[in-house]
Amino acid sequence: MDLDPPDPSHAATPTIPPSAPPTLSAMTQPAHVPSSTSHQIIPTTSATPCRNLNPQNNAPASQAIITPPPQMDPSLMQALEALQVSTRDTPAGTSREQEEALETDFNMLIKIKENQGSPRPLTIHQVSRDLRQTWGERYAAVSAIAANSGLFLATFHNGPDMMHIVRRQPWTVQRQNILLELHTPNRDLNSYTFQYLYANVRVYGLAFEFRTPQIINAILHRIGLPSDLDEQLELHIQRDECYAQVRAKLRVHLPAVDRMTVQVTPTMEHTVYFHYERISRICTFCGYYFHNNTDCPPRIARIMNGENVMDPLGRWMTRLSYMPWNDIYRQVRVIIPRLI
Ligand SMILES: [Zn+2]
Numbered sequence: 001m002d003l004d005p006p007d008p009s010h011a012a013t014p015t016i017p018p019s020a021p022p023t024l025s026a027m028t029q030p031a032h033v034p035s036s037t038s039h040q041i042i043p044t045t046s047a048t049p050c051r052n053l054n055p056q057n058n059a060p061a062s063q064a065i066i067t068p069p070p071q072m073d074p075s076l077m078q079a080l081e082a083l084q085v086s087t088r089d090t091p092a093g094t095s096r097e098q099e100e101a102l103e104t105d106f107n108m109l110i111k112i113k114e115n116q117g118s119p120r121p122l123t124i125h126q127v128s129r130d131l132r133q134t135w136g137e138r139y140a141a142v143s144a145i146a147a148n149s150g151l152f153l154a155t156f157h158n159g160p161d162m163m164h165i166v167r168r169q170p171w172t173v174q175r176q177n178i179l180l181e182l183h184t185p186n187r188d189l190n191s192y193t194f195q196y197l198y199a200n201v202r203v204y205g206l207a208f209e210f211r212t213p214q215i216i217n218a219i220l221h222r223i224g225l226p227s228d229l230d231e232q233l234e235l236h237i238q239r240d241e242c243y244a245q246v247r248a249k250l251r252v253h254l255p256a257v258d259r260m261t262v263q264v265t266p267t268m269e270h271t272v273y274f275h276y277e278r279i280s281r282i283c284t285f286c287g288y289y290f291h292n293n294t295d296c297p298p299r300i301a302r303i304m305n306g307e308n309v310m311d312p313l314g315r316w317m318t319r320l321s322y323m324p325w326n327d328i329y330r331q332v333r334v335i336i337p338r339l340i
Contacts, residue, residue: 104140104155106162107183111194112150113290115176115281121148122174130173135165153183167229169198175280176290179252197250197289198227200236200277202243204316205328210264211237211244222260223274224250242328243275250276255287258313270331273323275316282318284311 112122124144131142131154138161145151156162162182170177179194201223206215216237220226227247236245250256259273276282281292285299293299293311302309315322 104157106156106159108154108156108162108165109145109181109183109192109194110142110152110154110173111179111181111192112152112173112176113179114150115291115295121150122176123147124152127152127173131171134171138164167198170278172278172280177278177280195251195253196224197252197279198229199248199250199279201246201248201250202275202277203246204243204273204275204323205270205331206244206262206264206272207270207332207334208238208241210262210270215262215264216244216246219260219262219272220246220248223257224248224254241332245277250289252289256282256289256313256317257287258284258317268334270334271327273314273316273328275320275323276318279318282313284313284315284317285309287313 110127112127114121124142124147127144127147128142131139139154139156141155143153143155145153154165156165165171166180166182169180171180172178177197179197181192181194203216203219206219213232216232217226220232223246225248226232227249229249230247232246236247239245256276257274259271262270262272264270279289282289283291283293283296283299285293285296299309299311314324316324
């Protein structure tokens with residue numbers, strides 16, 4: 001497949017960068033990052049006091065209806081096609097709407113999934129403004145690779161600034177979480193899959209003494225994967241009576257999980273509830289990220305069919321006030337019989 005590099009100016013003046021550009025492997029090797037940042041985890045907003053906010057809002061306990069994920073992201077395909085058109089049909093340099101003329105070896109691809117609720121694609125100005133607001137001076141410029149398909153390229157001044165942004169995910173643009181991949185020159189754009197989103201997840205309803213490495217690990221593998229960019233810090237796991245905070249690598253091509261049953265002792269099971277920090281939208285009908293239930297096509301189709309639709313997943317995934325606090329209190333304050 002004859003793919004031009006995303007930046008037409010590279011094609012016009014092929015030069016070898018002075019140092020090897022960062023690769024995806026850098027994401028899995030925290031040793032590349034200065035040690036001062038290697039243990040940082042996104043500071044959370046003030047811990048939610050363990051109060052009984054709304055005991056009435058217990059969601060139905062049935063499990064999620066799982067819709068098979070699409071095999072290939074059609075919008076990414078469109079982006080790739082658009083990219084080829086734009087690099088072929090326009091003079092070098094004019095297909096990118098640049099904030100400033102700046103090129104470095106530190107580039108990151110940004111994928112912004114379409115929100116079914118607002119089908120208008122984001123403009124480069126919206127993306128640029130939001131990134132400048134949240135990332136400040138850490139990033140230099142953003143270019144639209146294929147804005148209609150939500151594909152952008154962010155350029156950073158240096159590697160540590162870029163890794164800072166990678167490590168402190170999730171980020172949002174216009175209330176939509178963005179997916180990031182480090183950009184490698186000459187890499188086939190088809191091979192970028194945008195499968196992962198790093199986030200802090202709160203695990204509610206697990207008493208302090210059950211927050212063992214084994215149980216935390218099992219929970220992380222139910223949510224997604226343990227983050228390979230951060231350690232699971234004891235400080236965060238034991239930070240609050242009601243919840244353990246873990247760092248997860250979410251697989252966005254799979255539905256999110258709202259709860260899980262944990263065998264805490266040979267004779268006792270607890271249900272733990274998951275809250276995804278700084279994730280804007282998770283559908284309580286199908287479980288997929290990037291849209292709410294009111295914009296969920298299969299849910300709308302069922303309603304239009306005259307069916308009585310009940311969402312199987314809990315809204316607490318993104319809205320703390322919907323946590324089933326009574327269950328959580330009962331479990332975290334459980335008296336465990338001990339052998340003396
Ligand atoms: Zn949905």
